[in-house]
Amino acid sequence: MTQIVTTDIAIIGAGPVGLFAAFQCGMLDMSCAVIDALPELGGQCSALYPEKPIFDIAGLPEVKAGVLIDNLVAQAKPFDPEYILGGQVISLHQDDDTIFHLVTDKGREIRAKAVMIAAGPGAFGPNRPPLDNIEEFEHTSLHYMVRNPCCFDDQTIIIAGGGDSALDWVNDLADRAKKTYLLHRRDKFRAAPASVSKMEDLVRSGKVEKLIPYQLKGLTGQSGQLSAVKIADLDGNERDIDCDHLLCFYGLNQNLGPIRDWNLKIQGYHIEIDPTTACTNREGIYAIGDIATYKNKLKLIATGFAEAAQAAHHAYGIVNPGQALHFEYSTTKGLPSEEQKKERA
Numbered sequence: 001m002t003q004i005v006t007t008d009i010a011i012i013g014a015g016p017v018g019l020f021a022a023f024q025c026g027m028l029d030m031s032c033a034v035i036d037a038l039p040e041l042g043g044q045c046s047a048l049y050p051e052k053p054i055f056d057i058a059g060l061p062e063v064k065a066g067v068l069i070d071n072l073v074a075q076a077k078p079f080d081p082e083y084i085l086g087g088q089v090i091s092l093h094q095d096d097d098t099i100f101h102l103v104t105d106k107g108r109e110i111r112a113k114a115v116m117i118a119a120g121p122g123a124f125g126p127n128r129p130p131l132d133n134i135e136e137f138e139h140t141s142l143h144y145m146v147r148n149p150c151c152f153d154d155q156t157i158i159i160a161g162g163g164d165s166a167l168d169w170v171n172d173l174a175d176r177a178k179k180t181y182l183l184h185r186r187d188k189f190r191a192a193p194a195s196v197s198k199m200e201d202l203v204r205s206g207k208v209e210k211l212i213p214y215q216l217k218g219l220t221g222q223s224g225q226l227s228a229v230k231i232a233d234l235d236g237n238e239r240d241i242d243c244d245h246l247l248c249f250y251g252l253n254q255n256l257g258p259i260r261d262w263n264l265k266i267q268g269y270h271i272e273i274d275p276t277t278a279c280t281n282r283e284g285i286y287a288i289g290d291i292a293t294y295k296n297k298l299k300l301i302a303t304g305f306a307e308a309a310q311a312a313h314h315a316y317g318i319v320n321p322g323q324a325l326h327f328e329y330s331t332t333k334g335l336p337s338e339e340q341k342k343e344r345a
C-alpha cells in the first residue's frame with residue numbers, strides 16, 4: 001500500500017511558479033507537497049529552454065532558464081517541500097468540507113487543506129510529427145528540446161519548425177554544428193524579427209541551409225541513431241538529407257486533461273481566478289501562473305510569482321482557520337533556523 005502524503009498545501013505543477021509558491025508557503029509556516037507529471041522540476045523552463053537566457057526576472061539582468069530553476073529550488077529548500085515527480089494528478093475531490101484528496105496516475109495519494117494549481121498549459125508535451133518509426137529515435141537522435149548543446153558539436157543537424165524555438169536554436173547551434181539545416185513548410189516565420197534576420201545572415205554566410213518549403217516524411221537509421229531524414233515538398237517530390245540529429249519544434253500540445261473535471265470555471269485552457277487572491281470559484285483551490293486567467297493577464301514568470309504570493313497569503317486563513325495573519329516582510333521574518341526546522345519536522 002502506498003504511503004499517503006499529508007500536507008497543508010498541495011501544489012500541482014513544479015514549474016517556476018509552483019516552486020516559488022512552495023517558498024511562499026514556507027515563509028508562512030505552511031508545509032507543502034509539489035506534484036508534477038514530468039520527472040524533473042522546472043516546468044517549461046527545464047523542459048523547453050533550459051539554456052536560454054531570460055532577461056525579465058526582477059533583480060536578475062540575465063539568467064538561464066535552467067539556472068533560474070536551480071535558484072528557485074534552493075530558495076524553497078529551507079522549507080523542505082516534498083516533491084512528488086513523474087505522476088500526473090488525475091483526481092481531486094474533497095473528502096469532507098476541509099480536506100482535499102489528490103491522486104496521481106502513479107497511484108500516489110496526497111491529502112491537503114488547500115490546493116494551488118500551477119499547471120501551466122496543463123500536462124504538456126511536444127507536438128510530434130506523424131512519422132512511422134519515430135519512437136525508435138526519440139531522445140537519442142530526434143529531440144524536442146535541447147538539454148545539452150554540446151551534443152551537437154560537429155554534427156549535422158536538421159531543425160524543423162518556423163517559430164521562436166526553432167529559430168533560436170538555429171541561431172545558437174549553427175556555430176557548434178558541422179552543418180545546420182532549417183526545415184519549414186513555408187518561407188515565413190512566426191518568430192522575433194531579430195531572430196529571423198540573424199538566421200538569414202547565417203544562411204548568407206553558408207553556416208545554415210534552408211530546406212523550404214518541405215515537410216518531414218520519414219526517418220532512416222539504426223539502433224536509435226538517425227542517418228538520414230526523408231523530406232517532401234508541397235508537390236510530393238522527395239529528398240533524403242543525411243544527418244546525425246533532428247530537432248523538432250512544432251509547439252506544445254496543451255491538455256488540461258483531468259483539471260477540466262474539477263468543477264472549476266474554465267476559459268479555454270485556463271482557470272478563471274480573482275487576481276487579488278488567486279482564488280478560483282472553489283474555496284480552498286487557487287490557480288497561479290500560466291494556467292490562471294483574468295482580464296489583462298500577462299503570461300510571464302514575474303506575474304506568476306506575484307500570484308503565488310497572493311495565493312499563499314490567502315490560503316493561510318484556510319490552513320489556520322480563525323488565526324489572523326500578521327503580514328511580515330522576509331527581511332523581518334528571516335529564514336527558519338536549524339532549531340526551528342527540527343521543531344517543524
Ligand SMILES: Cc1cc2nc3c(=O)[nH]c(=O)nc-3n(C[C@H](O)[C@H](O)[C@H](O)COP(=O)(O)OP(=O)(O)OC[C@H]3O[C@@H](n4cnc5c(N)ncnc54)[C@H](O)[C@@H]3O)c2cc1C
Nearest residue numbers: 013015017036037043044088089119120122123289290301
Ligand atoms: C521558449 C520560451 C521562452 C520563454 N521566455 C520567457 C521569458 O523570457 N520571460 C517570461 O517571463 N516567460 C517566458 N516564457 C514563459 C514561461 O516559461 C512561462 O510563463 C512559465 O513557465 C509558466 O510557469 P508555470 O509554473 O505557471 O507553468 P509551467 O512552467 O508550464 O509548469 C507547469 C507544470 O505543471 C505540470 N502539470 C500540469 N498539469 C499537471 C497535472 N495534472 N499533474 C501534475 N503536473 C501537472 C507540468 O508537467 C509542468 O511541469 C517562455 C516560454 C517559452 C516556451
